[in-house]
Amino acid sequence: MPGYADAFIQVDNVSFHFASLPAVQQVSFTVGRGMIAGLVGSDGAGKSTLLRMMATMLKPTAGSIAVAGLDVVSKKTQMKHLMGYMPQRFGLYQDLTVGENLDFFMDIFGITGAERVTRRQRYLGFSNLAPFIDRPAGNLSGGMKQKLGLACVLVHEPQVLILDEPTNGVDPVSRQEFWDILTQMKGEGMTIIIATAYIDEGEKCDQLGLLHRSRLLAWAPPAEIKSSFASLEAAIIQRIGEVDRELVDDKFRA
Numbered sequence: 001m002p003g004y005a006d007a008f009i010q011v012d013n014v015s016f017h018f019a020s021l022p023a024v025q026q027v028s029f030t031v032g033r034g035m036i037a038g039l040v041g042s043d044g045a046g047k048s049t050l051l052r053m054m055a056t057m058l059k060p061t062a063g064s065i066a067v068a069g070l071d072v073v074s075k076k077t078q079m080k081h082l083m084g085y086m087p088q089r090f091g092l093y094q095d096l097t098v099g100e101n102l103d104f105f106m107d108i109f110g111i112t113g114a115e116r117v118t119r120r121q122r123y124l125g126f127s128n129l130a131p132f133i134d135r136p137a138g139n140l141s142g143g144m145k146q147k148l149g150l151a152c153v154l155v156h157e158p159q160v161l162i163l164d165e166p167t168n169g170v171d172p173v174s175r176q177e178f179w180d181i182l183t184q185m186k187g188e189g190m191t192i193i194i195a196t197a198y199i200d201e202g203e204k205c206d207q208l209g210l211l212h213r214s215r216l217l218a219w220a221p222p223a224e225i226k227s228s229f230a231s232l233e234a235a236i237i238q239r240i241g242e243v244d245r246e247l248v249d250d251k252f253r254a
Helices: 047-054 076-082 098-108 113-126 142-154 172-187 222-226 232-253
Strands: 009-018 021-031 036-041 062-067 083-086 160-164 191-195 207-212 215-220
Touching: 009 047, 021 047, 021 062, 021 207, 021 215, 036 047, 047 062, 047 160, 047 191, 076 083, 083 142, 098 113, 098 142, 113 142, 142 160, 142 172, 172 191, 207 222, 207 232, 215 222, 215 232, 222 232
Parallel strands: 036 191, 036 207, 083 160, 160 191
Antiparallel strands: 009 021, 009 062, 207 215
């Protein structure tokens, strides 16, 4: 894992509370430029909250997050062009066509002229959506909607891409196509942070974080987390079970 000196993304002792309920507690990690970093964990572990803080949607209760040396809270305006964020429920306009949705997001970022034509062709092309350019987004399959959402996030060509379980409920073929796009973006130097419900996607990441009960239990390459276990899934289940047993034991001792 890169140290703080060569970190492109630096999350330093970050916490967030909803009233008195801790959603994320004292999480720290770094991500190098051009890496894919994944987050896995139980439901309610704090993955979405952590990503929303990184994407400037929530202000940390404590700690700090920096991207390219810029604090995401104090430099929020710069973050708009530096990063792209795709939440679990991405805001496509169902009545607009594929092409119109893409045009809308290019309008937001002021992409015009020849560059607009180039990007339109590019992101429709590698998402395999060009044949459906005139189809309303509401008539797309789930996998196609997610690929359109990704294309809309990518049109301003951010340096950092933040994705919150983008393939949840998507068929296996569409999931693979989605990851083909991410792999291409990584090859072009993009840094990607993705929360996923699928362990096989976690194995595709350069670094993987395991979140449980609002805390980061591990941050390492998937092979290192897997260690001597038969599978990454077995290692994750074991680690989560250990933490839960420790909590139960602490309650009984109290």
